[in-house]
Amino acid sequence: MVMPTDDRGHASAIALLAVDDHLLILNGIEAVVQQSPDICFVGGATTATEAVEQHRKLRPDVTLMDVSLPDINGIEALKRIREADPQAKVIILTTYRGDMLAVQALKAGASGFILKSALEMELVDAVRRVHAGEKFISAEVARDIALRVDEPGLSAREVDVLKRVAAGGSNKAIGRQLEISEQTVKGHLCRILAKLGAADRAHAVAIAVQRGVLCL
Structure with a gap:
């Protein structure tokens, strides 16, 4: 059959x-x-x-x-x-x-x-x-x-920056890796903190892991 x-x-x-x-x-x-x-x-x-x-x-x-x-x-x-x-x-x-x-x-x-x-x-x-x-x-x-449907999400560049922050990178090192200025990195980080409601870099990484933005 x-x-x-x-x-x-x-x-x-x-x-x-x-x-x-x-x-x-x-x-x-x-x-x-x-x-x-x-x-x-x-x-x-x-x-x-x-x-x-x-x-x-x-x-x-x-x-x-x-x-x-x-x-x-x-x-x-x-x-x-x-x-x-x-x-x-x-x-x-x-x-x-x-x-x-x-x-x-x-x-x-x-x-x-x-x-x-x-x-x-x-x-x-x-x-x-x-x-x-x-x-x-x-x-x-x-x-x-x-x-959280009305909350703004992170852009691909912001996720990339946050991944490098999680890996221990300084603003200067991240800028060098991404070929952008240190000031631009700081701007990305300010927007990341605002979007995630984070107090600082470490807090932003912790929230990003919790919400699945980063899989460490």
Whole structure:
């Protein structure tokens, strides 16, 4: 008997690719999926580079993508996957309950955003709903986004500056690295503190980690 296939050449079960650099998480995802006959675990990847290649080969219906990967981050991997396949459906998976990270992921084309702390409870529902064309965001993160929807986000340059602050860079060193003046760096930092409601540089880094702007 020939199983019916969808427009990506898969049997009617939803084909799921999972990406996480911890094998324990990958094994856990596979174990959860095995309990759902309508979802098929077709492969796992432990790096972003491997994820892009696996997606090209397997053409999964849904990809579950960790943010923190050893080569490049999951959002960059998401962008590369969608550049090659604009119809790709990717759910971001993370330990960071950050509204800014979630918004960044959604703007990059993510179809969902779920927390590892709720993985077993939400995984199957998220995969099914995303496959059906819906967006899925963990409830706690959705609440945080709603509470801060009118707040200005950090620009790409401001995030870059803040990353270098988190790494211990001085204004002078950051200016040299980014090929901008020290005064321009100070201007970026003033805007960062204002947007995050931070008292100083260290406080700004702490808030940025909490809200998922930085994944340290």
